[in-house]
Amino acid sequence: MTALLTIRDLSVRYRRDGAAVAALNGIGLEVEAGERLAIIGESGSGKSTLALAIAGLLQGSARIDGTIDWQASQFQTPRSVTPPSVLPDISPARGEIGSVNAGSLPAVSTFGEGGNESAISPLEGEMSGRTEGGVTERDLSKIDSNQIPLLGRDIGFVFQDPSSSLDPVMPIGKQIAEVTRTHIGLTWSQAYAKAKTLLERVRLPAPEAVLHAYPHQLSGGQKQRVAIAAAIAAAPKLLIADEATSALDTIVQAEIVALIRRLVAEDGMTLIFISHDIALAATLAERIAVLRSGELVELGETRQIINAPRHAYTRALLDAHLGLDAEPLLDRQGVLT
Numbered sequence: 001m002t003a004l005l006t007i008r009d010l011s012v013r014y015r016r017d018g019a020a021v022a023a024l025n026g027i028g029l030e031v032e033a034g035e036r037l038a039i040i041g042e043s044g045s046g047k048s049t050l051a052l053a054i055a056g057l058l059q060g061s062a063r064i065d066g067t068i069d070w071q072a073s074q075f076q077t078p079r080s081v082t083p084p085s086v087l088p089d090i091s092p093a094r095g096e097i098g099s100v101n102a103g104s105l106p107a108v109s110t111f112g113e114g115g116n117e118s119a120i121s122p123l124e125g126e127m128s129g130r131t132e133g134g135v136t137e138r139d140l141s142k143i144d145s146n147q148i149p150l151l152g153r154d155i156g157f158v159f160q161d162p163s164s165s166l167d168p169v170m171p172i173g174k175q176i177a178e179v180t181r182t183h184i185g186l187t188w189s190q191a192y193a194k195a196k197t198l199l200e201r202v203r204l205p206a207p208e209a210v211l212h213a214y215p216h217q218l219s220g221g222q223k224q225r226v227a228i229a230a231a232i233a234a235a236p237k238l239l240i241a242d243e244a245t246s247a248l249d250t251i252v253q254a255e256i257v258a259l260i261r262r263l264v265a266e267d268g269m270t271l272i273f274i275s276h277d278i279a280l281a282a283t284l285a286e287r288i289a290v291l292r293s294g295e296l297v298e299l300g301e302t303r304q305i306i307n308a309p310r311h312a313y314t315r316a317l318l319d320a321h322l323g324l325d326a327e328p329l330l331d332r333q334g335v336l337t
């Protein structure tokens, strides 16, 4: 297998009330092309920080050390630099650059100040670039664009709360169409046709009607389907789902997990599935990485992690899940249930 991403010695510190909060500490991890990798750990263990670092979405105030190599160029036809018309208006005052290793994606990119959304072109990152801290963008003027993954084009990101990535006042069809217009240069009519196909692929009923609907007209599960459609619209190599099913009830959660599994298989995408639920992660992932307090404590094949965890913390996560009334994680044949 070939690594799509190689993360080396990645550390992230946030600043809070003048003090540094270490969110990740010396993470080393290879994500193989085409694999389904789950990242698990309890709240605050650094899962989202890792996902945001990979996607280039960390706030400018975060201090990042280490490198993240993106080796997708061998899997994709080289694409030209994003035209200046859709580049964000990056002011020199933004963020810091650092930690650039030759040939590596620098883990540090430049970022806008939180909430300064007006400086970002509305065509760029609208669907998948939004996060609670405000939209962030890599400074493409300083880095060879073929070496860094571009959010929306190379990486699709699905957040826990679809409302945070969907624009409440824009029709759904337009939101999805903008992704393919921006990243693969479709015309509006092509982009709308593609949006409709995507709504069919995520199994939304009445895709034609959904094209013209607004997010508030859909249920939580339907909104998450729309967010997934937008995330995969430009056929990214990597899909990151950060607690994408945590806000949904159990039945809808299972449906969304099944949807993600199908789409990833159909498109040959690499998946990073983030969850605090080891059992849910085990249903989807081939490998599981266990984070604890910003450290990678265990990484292995799902079967090994579930059957023979090496680290006491993984065992504790399993034990916490395996309450007396819990379903067994593996059935008698050793198949994940």
Ligand SMILES: Nc1ncnc2c1ncn2[C@@H]1O[C@H](COP(=O)(O)OP(=O)(O)OP(=O)(O)O)[C@@H](O)[C@H]1O
Binding pocket: 014, 015, 016, 021, 022, 023, 041, 042, 043, 044, 045, 046, 047, 048, 049, 050, 059, 276
């Ligand atoms: N913007 C921020 N500013 C300051 N500290 C932060 C920020 N974001 C996260 N942290 C801290 O960094 C650590 C890791 O947080 P992170 O959100 O990555 O964990 P997580 O595993 O995703 O947790 P959860 O399961 O609750 O989503 C925590 O201690 C958290 O409080």
Ligand code: NI
Binding pocket: 047, 048, 049, 242, 243
């Ligand atoms: Ni999180």
